[in-house]
Amino acid sequence: MSRPEVLLDIRGLHAGYGEVEIVHGLDLRVHAGEVVALLGPNGAGKTTTLRTVSALLPLLAGEVDVLSVSLRPRVRGTRGVGPTVVARAGVAHVPEDRGLFFGLTGREHLRLAARRGDHAAVDEVLAAMPHLAAVVDRKAGLMSGGEQQMLAIARALVARPRLVMLDELSLGLAPIVVQQLLPLVRGLAREHDLGVLLVEQYVTAALAVADRAHVLFNGRVVLTGEAAALLGDQDRIARSYLGLAE
Amino acid sequence: MGMYVAYAYFSMRNFDVRSTELGGDLILPILGLPARVHVIDRPTVLTALTVAILVAAALGAAVYGLVFRPLRHAPPLARVVASLGVFLYLQSVMALRVGQSGGGAVSLRLDSLLPTDAVYIGSARVPQYAFVLLGLAIVLTFVLSLVFRLTRFGLATRAGAEHETGLMLMGISPSRLGFANWIIATVTAGLAIILFAGVSGRLDPLDTSLLIVPALAAALIGGLSSFGATLASAVVISMAAGALGTFQARADWTGDWLPRGGLAAALPVIVIIVAITWRGPKLPMRESLVEGRPPAAPVPYRPVPVALVLGALALMALFTLEDLWRLAIVVSMIAAIVGLSSVVLTGYLGQISLAQYAFTGLAAFSTAKLALEGVPFPWAPLLAIALTVVVGVLVGIPALRVRGMTLAVATLGAAVAIEQLVFASPELNGLSGVPRPRLLGIDLGFLGQGRDSFRPEFGVLVLTALLVCALGVANLRRSSTGLRWLAVRSNERAAAASGIDVRAAKLGAFALSSGLAGVAGALLAYELPALSPQQFIVVGGLAVLALCYLGGIAAISGAVVAGLLASGGVLTQLQGGTTGSTSATQFAVSGALLVVVVIFAPDGLAALAARGARRLQRKQT
Structure with missing residues (x-):
């Protein structure tokens, strides 16, 4: 059996904002068809990691290969590739604030995100998300939080990405909505052989759908394991959230 | 930041494109390069138009790439000031270039293209080309709105105006969109100017640049986001202006003091200001919150000792230097008071x-008018200042509902209205012989006889006024009122939520700042040998804001620097004192400099100097 393709390979990542380093040496891999959860308390560096992979933040040190793109600047001291290049390579990043355009309708979002000439994509995604299909012609600003989050996911999927990064999917949503959305993501990963990197506060829900999980604390990985094993040992996760040594 | 703002901005300075039409030569708007390049030997209207459109496109791309792309995350003030810089630059360069090649205004006729026969609607005579132009405008509007509604490009533009990061994460480059939109905007505006010039048969930089007021007003009615509404309001505005012109010419109740054409120019603008004000929200919506850091507003460093030292220096200079220097110092001090009014507001x-x-x-x-009517010295200026404060508060009312770029346009409109309704009045043209100011038997007049042509006594009066104003503003910055104002500046919603009366803050600031401007104006009435409307044209207001930004818009030292830089002030005197043929070049250079300052030193020259001084100090210790 051949090993699945590596979609995201992070080695020794240092990242942050300006002079403030948030992430100190992170190693992480996401394979095709795999859901990886990135957990940890506020300020651990989860969002910073995603933003760096998307090239919204510059790489301070380390190496990131995402799909066909290497994020290391070719010339030292210059900025490497920009976020548009990463996105075009097949990375779909759903940011924490969802990144929607409130003045555009749901369908306009999908049309904008779909590849040129790929008319089938919109219908396929809407078929998979009937709840969204019912409200897709509304302006995004008039949708409820759950509908907006679904739209953000749909917009990510409609571009037929290879790697999906979801930041705080559950933020501001009712638990019942989260329990609908996460399995949807899981199913899509299996079906289309996508890699998914999931940043989540809602630990049990995330572990229920993930294959593997990393817990970040103060910019370092303090706990790594199979999701199923971690789900059965939540005490260890709680201790890691509090920064207690194992 | 969307396309529409770019569209609106650009009609402002795009008039330079027009001159590409001349005799096959292209006028280059870049200092240091030859004024003209020969492009076509025997231009027809079509080839000339093609060249003009290409130039407009290149200009749009250049301005976006060099100026507005670097400023895309800057607060609205920075972008307004940058556009003033570009405006100043292009206007002066074109004035220079067109002037060099003979004749200020260029005539340009498109008669060969357009039918000029007249049609009668009722008793009104309407030339046929009016319909052709209207038709063109409607077609263009229709095409543009289709493009922006239906294409991916249009969708992306509307999306990018809201959330740039969201767009980047979808693999769409906001800068590429920006370039495309600026090119569309410049070409559209360029075409409009060419048509306008072709119909009116004359091209005059100032004339065309003031087209911006009604054009922006129309765009504002369209909410900066609807092509159709913009077109409709533009048509209504220009028809109303025409009708009012005829009306005023016929009506006899308006009196002689009202300038001819004043109603036509001012009323539509006033109506629009009222309309957008009435429609605007009391607190800004979420999407219009200020982004980017506003310029630093430092707490003044030991104001009283600094004022005493600088005051003593100025006093010494006034009594020892020659009279031309005295004049320059007085001009600078008055300009600094105007600067303070911008610092406050x-x-x-x-x-x-x-x-x-x-x-x-x-x-x-x-x-001047009051003094000529016989009102004695301290009362004439005080009454005038009080009147100015009343007008200032009235002009400030729109600020309660509109903000940022829109407010800038509304105040520009107010300035146009004041100019058209008051300054242009025949009663006010060439006021001279204003009685000399006298206090307690001391003659404080400026103009003397013989060698001592500019008397230092008047300088003392101006210096006293400046010191009082500056110390007052310094005190304001240190008071809780000043803190409340700064809070409103950085986030109106948060300020209101923490119990600050935003209305009171805004009207208070408008009152204080128009009062300061009024002090400067009252002093000018005694300083200038004669007053004429040309001294207070609208472009002067743009220059004031630009100079203050250059000095440092939120610092008292910035106002002082602005005063030193002002035309006819100390800097002019240092350069040899002549303002004449060189001034257009100076304007052009200062326009370019302004853009550089906005991009690289948004806190202004005064802050730059202070930072340099601190660094030097640290090195020595």
């Missing part, structure tokens, strides 16, 4: 006003 409260110089003019004219 735009620097501390963050409200962009382009009407400050109109307030100054209003106070100058009223002081």
